[in-house]
Amino acid sequence: MGSSTVVDAARRALGPVGIALPASLADPIDIDGQREAVVRLERAGYRAVWTNEVVGGKDALVQLAVLLAATRRTVFGTGIANIWAREPETLHGAASVLAQAYPGRFVLGVGVGYAQQAAATGREFGSPLSRMRDYLDRMHGPTMPPAPDAPYARIVAANGPKMLALAGELADGALPAGGPPAFTARARQVLGPDRLLVIGLSMVPGADPVRARQIARERVAAGLAQAWFAAAVARLGFTGQEIAEVSDRLVDTMIAHGDPAAIAAKVVEHLAAGADHVALLPPIGTDFATSVDQAEWLAPALRDLH
Structure with missing residues (x-):
């Protein structure tokens, strides 16, 4: 079950809007470039930065450990940590260490991913709902040594009503992505008022509408x-x-597409529909440097939402 104390703390820490680092499925991660980027984003006024994970190539929790150390205030979230990348007890242990080392600056988003990712680890994808229920149940199983007793918000990637209901039952909230404000309203209805609702909003920034x-x-x-x-x-x-x-x-x-005012207006629509926080998602494969420049361009319009 989710904790109201953890949810309230995450709402305050995240604020209404954050940004995801641009992701590439073809190029290796440039950790020095990412460190520089998150320092720039913090300076631009972003309170929260989100990162992705597939299976292999990088570890989302190791990545966040480096980025947390490079910044002073930024809250980082995984959007998402893939369940096929590690055992649930290991994920909880790693998340607890980050939460202990950087109190109030970490949100764990966890997701079931895709069938090909399960296959890459030699496992059957099965029922996503059953897989996620089992994974969440096992996260807090006994380990030797036990994980640190450090609270962190745990949210589930959920675009369907059954996964949303599971997120409300066993986690602190949900992280749907790719839907319109009407879907955000439905997600809030399913989750109820006491769960954290983070919306992943795809965006295409550009001065030419x-x-x-x-x-x-x-x-x-x-x-x-x-x-x-x-x-x-x-x-x-x-x-x-x-x-x-x-x-x-x-x-x-x-x-969300167009200039900073248009992007901010779409964020406001999702907040009005019930989102606690909107994570802006640049297109996968966008040039990293260009995407960070665009994030800085958007920042003044988004700061007004805080």
Whole structure:
């Protein structure tokens, strides 16, 4: 069960908006570049920075240990730590050490990932819901030695109603991503008022609104090529024609795009719909330096939300 004390502390620490470091599936992590980036982001006024994890290539908890040490105030979160990357007892132990070393500056997001990631570790993906329930249950199993007694918020990547319900039952909250404000409202309804709701909001920053919307449209179209995503969009009330045409309304609802004011306005929509915190997600594969420059460009508009 989640703790109201932990949830309240995480809400205060995270603030209303944060940013994810740009991720690449093709290039190795440049830890020196990341250290420099998070110092710049802290200086720009971001209170929270999020990082990703697949399986292999890097360890999200080791990465955060380096970045926490490089900064003074920034809160870091995993979006997400992949359950196939390590045993649940090991994840809890590592998370507890970070929470003990950097009190109030760490939020653990954990997710079930994808079937190919399970296969990469020689395991069957099975039922995502059952896998996540078992993983969360085992996180606090007995170990020798025991993990440090240091509190941290634990949230679950959850885009479906059953996973959201599980997050509300066994964790401190949820981290859905890729949905419109209407989905945020539904997620809040499922979780109730006492759980932490962090929303991953895809964004395409750009001074040229036409170009930014076109890139956003391409991202939505790529998502709609996946049957589960198309079905989820249909359940949100978009017509078959809007989905087939990737309409402006669909694009504008799903992805924050354009100048800083437009990005901030979309963040506000999700906060009004019930989000505690919105984590802005740059496109995967975006040039790292360019993405950090864009984050600094957005920062003044986002600081006004604090």
